Amino acid sequence: MKKILLVLNIILLISCNQKEFNKEKENLILKLDEKELIIRDQIVSIEEKKSEIKLLNQELKLLKESFSKIKPKKELYNLYNEVKSSVYLIYTENEKGTSQGSAFVVSKEGMAISNYHVFKNASSAIAINGKGNEFLISEIIEKNEEKDYIIFKLGPLTNSIPFLKISENIPNIGEDVFAVGNPNGLRQTLSKGIISSYRKHLIQTTTEITHGSSGGPLFNDNGEVIGITSSGMGEANLNFAVNINNLNLPKYLEKDKQSFNNRLNERDLIKIMNNYYNKLKNEDMYSLFEIYEKELSRFHGLYSINKSRAIKDHKDYLSKYEISLINILPQSVRTFEGNESYTIQYKMEYNIIRRKNNKPYNYILNTVCVISKEGKIKSIYDDITQKN
Structure with a gap:
């Protein structure tokens, strides 16, 4: 009988200890769950703050750019x-x-x-x-x-x-x-x-x-x-x-x-002008027509005329005067590169004879001509700097 009671007491003690153990285990699990939740919340909070910081940095960058x-x-x-x-x-x-x-x-x-x-x-x-x-x-x-x-x-x-x-x-x-x-x-x-x-x-x-x-x-x-x-x-x-x-x-x-792919140098421009004056002196109107651009932005005292009008003016002029000399003075030549065109400036000797009375006139002209990149005259005008 005593043995039986002893066994029962031992069983009861083990049972109580097991219950306490299970209870402690449950409490520990609850605490671990709480800690996990807290840690998870902290991780989420940190990620949110990282996003906020990133957005703030972006806004700050935009503000700096705006202020600049x-x-x-x-x-x-x-x-x-x-x-x-x-x-x-x-x-x-x-x-x-x-x-x-x-x-x-x-x-x-x-x-x-x-x-x-x-x-x-x-x-x-x-x-x-x-x-x-x-x-x-x-x-x-x-x-x-x-x-x-x-x-x-x-x-x-x-x-x-x-x-x-x-x-x-x-x-x-x-x-x-x-x-x-x-x-x-x-x-x-x-x-x-x-x-x-x-x-x-x-x-x-x-x-x-x-x-x-x-x-x-x-x-x-x-x-x-x-x-x-x-x-x-x-x-x-x-x-x-x-x-x-x-x-x-x-x-x-x-x-x-823009710069030109097909560039003209000073020698090219002088050659164009000498050719132009030879055609003018020889009264070669057909060649003059080919030398001019379709529209001239300036032709001596006229602005924005077509080349047919320029040729007519030449004909009217040459009916009154014969050109005896046109000579570009080389040391006076200056050239400039501009808006899809070149500008050449020079002084030249210009001698003419009035057909009516055979009276000569001798001039030194300061001339400016604008030439397209294709080598056609877009504008030409001059001033008399000396008259004899």
Whole structure:
């Protein structure tokens, strides 16, 4: 009996210990589960924070890029001093006399812009910068009477010249703008105002535009060109500028930067001109017709004429005068590479005889000719520097 009781006590003790063990085991498992949950939450939190940090870094990068593009606004007097050297006074001559206007340069190679009406019916034109230096109008690139703009080249140039930047965007109505022009010949005069409205291809502004300022630049408050100052009505402060977006400037500016695959050297250009003068002297009109471009941007005192008109002028001239000598002075030759063309400048002896009375005339001419990359004459004009 005693043995049986002992066995039962042992069994009972083992059973109690097993229950405690199981209970401890369950508690341990619960604690492990809790720890696992906590660790999992911490891992998720760390990953979320990593994502947040990544997003914050991206936002910070974008902010830095935005701030780098934001330039502090310059004072008006600083902007004026930066742009004024690219604004020119234009003098033109026609049957009625002389007139004046403004223009501005948009490439270091001398591409310039003005109003069409400044050059309308002009037989000759000259551009003068703020220092009083004179520049010839060597080439008419494009003109539009309806929209009142003209694109041309100054030349020949020995060095690059200051030029203006064209705005990629137009200001909102109410934003500040300013203009630099030559009212009544008063060079590089500053005026300021705001954008009043947009009228088809025109910008309406309170910026004053008076006689002589036509053809000058209208700027945004960063000193970038947004328009070509065109006219002022003098009442209610109504002034207008041609929207610069109407001009296909990128096309011409890109061409201005291009180099030629088929380059002509100075010897080639002199050869072209000697050939031209031989044909002229021999009155070979057919060959002259082949030498000219289809359209001449300038032919002595005429602008934008076709080559048939140039040949007619030659015929009229040669009916009155016989050419006895044309001689290019080699030491005077200068050549320049430009917008899909070359410019050659030189002095030459030019002797003629009036057929009516056999009277001779002897000249020294300063001549400028623009030649296409194909070797055809696009523009030619001269000034008399000496007469005997």
